[in-house]
Amino acid sequence: MNRESGRHPVNVGHLVMGIAFLAMVGVWALIQAGVVGDGDVRWLLPVPWVLAGLGGLVAIAMSGSRRWTTRQTGWVEPATPTEANDPTEEIR
Template sequence: MSHDYAPPRFEDRAGEAKPTGRHPVNIGHLVMGLAFLVFFVVWALIVSGTVVINSIEDLRWLLPIPWIVGGSVGLLAALLRKS
């Protein structure tokens, strides 16, 4: 017994509209991407000498910044998605 069935190709579906438009934003990816970006900016500021770190205690105000930025943008994106 042979089966000559093949799924329809995309090109064969001429009558259907092609999917266009935006896809929903994954908030988790957005938050982690922004946190990574801000960690990179903090690192670049320290390496370039723009921010001088004399001791490990000086980092206590820099390290929470990426999480605050990422969380704020994630919260804003979640609120905007609901409306």
């Protein structure tokens, strides 16, 4: 496949899980450093999943319009049968 730009295609699943992992490490670091109290953990734990979801949505929105072109998917309209290669024509 020939690429027109130097950009590497993004694997959205890898991006989402990477963001979630980094955010979980950040939450863990905040808890271990004592910056966040016990009462604040309740609202802080969903933050990695929200950030990962937003990152995934942004990645899909940025690459969605360029991803499904006919050149990249290889989709070709089927040719219309002609008299020469029409298998429904009776054999004489």
